[in-house]
Amino acid sequence: MHQADGRILMKEPRRALVTDRERAGHTQESLATALGVDVKTVRNWENGTYKPRTPDLHRRLAEELRITRRQLTLRFDHTAHNEIDPPDQLAEHQARPPRLASVLEEALDSEEADRLSYSLHWPESVDHSTLDILQRCLTYIRHAEDDTSSSAVIPVVGEVQRIANSFANASRASIRRHATGLLSEVEQYRGWLAIPSRDWHTAQRHLDRATVVALESDDPLRLSTALSFSAYSALRRFDLSSADALSEAALRDKRVHAGLRAYELFQRAEILARSALRKASVALLLSADGLVEHLPDDTDLPSSGYWYTPPFFLGQKAFVLRALGDYSGARQAAVDCLAEMPPDWSESEWAARRRELAGAG
Known part of the structure; x- marks a missing residue:
């Protein structure tokens, strides 16, 4: 304990932080190893002595605990004393x-x-x-x-x-x-x-x-990505003719990462479904699902495609199912997508359409 402003203050253990760690399947030792810090640092976080010193360490800790950065900031709000930076300053940094x-x-x-x-x-x-x-x-x-x-x-x-x-x-x-x-x-x-x-x-x-x-x-990866993003823009504008041509062009070069190929297959399946080409859409959807089952580990993903993960692609599948008229299946896929994605992703701006679909009646 220590004294501040004439009052005796006790370090309050961050019990929620301990619970988060245990739910994430980490011991203090394994969490320290994952973050590249010593075990004493993890203990100091949990016993209320310190908090992560940098925003980057704060981000990585949230990822390991499978909670959002906002939730992690709240874990430290109860012990504003003896910290490197007040939690509200960290929150301001993240919002800025x-x-x-x-x-x-x-x-x-x-x-x-x-x-x-x-x-x-x-x-x-x-x-x-x-x-x-x-x-x-x-x-x-x-x-x-x-x-x-x-x-x-x-x-x-x-x-x-x-x-x-x-x-x-x-x-x-x-x-x-x-x-x-x-x-x-x-x-x-x-x-x-x-x-x-x-x-x-x-x-x-x-x-x-x-x-x-x-x-x-x-550069096949970047060319294919640019074309698929253009196709997505056209799809959002309901320009199905341009979306069709651009998505077809994006798929021509086979020298791309399997994750990008899966994204483009889901995209083209949605375009075909919106164009009333149901049989072709379903065939591509099955092909995309098959690719997702064999995606490489996260460590093998390109830096521009860190989101090439099975939970993300559940959201892409949801959009295809909706275009095919399977609204119940689409809603369930969106719900599963949000549940399985990291919290920072599921609450992000780009996941808004997934949240909207998951909440559809």
């Missing part, structure tokens, strides 16, 4: 749109941040390692979107887009394919972020450029 400076600080170590910062002033110095560092920044922002919204990350993605563009323009022949491939990924992500607000013009402008740049870099 990320800035490039904070992304560099939280996604990279100091040497990587220095290297990237130097390349911002001297794009001609960019090499493969520098591009990989910028890729990690983009991955960090994608996860930040899960916790905030598409509009919250658009400004920082715009900054990353300008950096990627300057790197591609200044790149030497030996790294040009790598640089243009990354630029394509940034452009397609920026186009994707415009869809929730129904800013169709901006979405298509960035997705069109993503497609062109992916063709230049001969």
